[in-house]
Amino acid sequence: MCELLGMSANTPTDICFSFSGLMQRGGRTGPHCDGWGVAFYEGGGVRCFHDPQPCHSSAIAQLIESYPIKSENVICHIRQANVGRVGLANTHPFSRELWGQYWTFAHNGQMRTFAPGHGPFQPVGSTDSEAVFCDLLNRLRARFEQRPPLEELMDCVTAVCAEYARQGVCNLLISNGDWLFTLCTSKLAWITRRAPFGPAQLSDVELVVDFQEHTTSDDVVTVIATEPLTSNETWHLYAPGEWRVWQGGEILLQGRLPACEPLVS
Known part of the structure; x- marks a missing residue:
């Protein structure tokens, strides 16, 4: 299946380090060679890059790896095609406008x-x-004529996602x-970095960054x-069915999907 990468920060931050590790899994250290994409939010705008080529050898990915685009919210995806052919239109993250905001979406799983x-x-x-994303937005x-309070919105989002999870693997950003x-139905991990910062070593490539310097x-x-x-860092694993809303690098809301039926694994 595909792999996801997301970032939430309290100040505009680049994702070059994490992306350098993920892109190796796009055809070099992993089988996810059927395209990739990334979305960076900048104020009310979103800067998106997509390429149906393998991420590890993509010239566009090499630009992202070296060009420090700073954002507080980032979504990235590398694809291993299962449903839908390899092509630009099928690369995540997908983007649509709803209630005057750009929504972006990436999915890991099969339905x-x-x-x-x-x-x-x-x-x-x-x-x-993409069908799931469009269905969710519809x-x-x-349900709502205008954007509701976040708690009310998430009650609806998680109820709908519980239906999706009963039909297949549905890890979402x-x-x-x-x-x-963020939603996990099978596999997702997170780490929060804050002072005192230290060095981090990527697993997929020989690269170390001392975050204290940056x-x-x-x-x-x-x-x-x-x-x-x-x-060399301690990552935390989501439990199946667990969801979290992040803002400024901190957990804003969290919970578990309604367990009406067992989640599909």
Whole structure:
């Protein structure tokens, strides 16, 4: 399956270090060679890069690896195609406008028999992931005429995601630029870095960064990934069904999906 990478920070931060590790899994140390994409939020805008080529050898990925685009919310995805052909239209993260904000979405898992409902949001590509994203937005738009309070919104999002989880593996990253929603139904890990900062060693490539040299004592940065990216730090594993909303690198809301039926593993 695919791999996810997300970041939530309390100050604009680049993701070059974590991306350097993830891109190796895009065809070099991992089988995820069917395209990749990344979305950086900058104020009300979102800067997106996509490429259907393997991430580890992509010239665009090499630009992202070396160009420090700073953001407080980032979503990244490397793809191992299961549903939908390899092509630009099928690379995550997908993006749509809802309630005057850009929403971005990336999915790790398979939902081969998923049948989306009708609505104004329609998939452009042929992946089950984009179909799920459009279905979620259609249901939110039908439920709320305008953006609701976050707690009410998340009650709806998690109820809908519980339905998705009963149909297949549904690890998700979603952001509207204000927060980062993360859901684990099978595999997801996170780490929060704050003072005192220290060195970190990537697992997939010989690269060490001492974050103390690049941060202030007030910085808080949380990285979420399908698999831990570093070998000398303690990562925390999500439990199946666990979701968290991150803002400024901190947990804003958290919970478990309603367990009406066992989650598909």
